[in-house]
Amino acid sequence: MKKVDRYYYPAIFTYEDGKEIAVTFPDLDCATSGEDEKDALLSARDLLGCVLNGLEEDGEPIPPASRLCDMKLEDNERAVLVDVYMPSIRNANVNKSVNRTVTLPAWLNAAALERNINFSQVLQEALKQQIL
Incomplete structure (x- = not known):
């Protein structure tokens, strides 16, 4: 089944003096907020x-x-149609970096640091070579 590229959901923006704008998605039962309309x-x-x-x-x-x-809105609320382009979201999550702790002998660590070797790059290249 083909995944949908773009979704559109209504959100309710709630305005209260001196507070961030609250944003709720009634269909998804989730909420966030923003300092101003753009941020929200x-x-x-x-x-x-x-x-x-x-x-x-x-x-x-x-x-x-x-x-x-x-x-259904109160006087201090506005309905806003929010869209999201899912291919960008999916790709961002696929390429997301994660941290890993690696244990090395002290002499190897010192030699690599002396030569300005990028540990992450070397590990990624080695893992790709092993996997592919």
């Missing part, structure tokens, strides 16, 4: 991508998005 929208997009990517990776069903016009 960027945070909402990041959260939407993370949640949907997690559902995809876990094989969970993606809930249908509600219609923007069906959102």
Whole structure:
């Protein structure tokens, strides 16, 4: 089954004096916030991508998005349609770096440092060679 490239979900932006803008996704039962509208929208997009990517990776069903016009709002709330381009999210998670602790003999560590050898690069090249 082909994965969806772009999702659109309604979010509710809640405004309160002196506080960050709260952002909730009623269809996904998750929330974030932002200092201003731009920051809130960027945070909402990041959260939407993370949640949907997690559902995809876990094989969970993606809930249908509600219609923007069906959102029930208070006076201090606004409905905003948030989109996310999933290929970018998926690729970012595939190429995400992780830290590993490596134990080396002291003499080998000293010799490598003396020669300005990039430990991460050497390890990556060696692992690729072993795997491929």
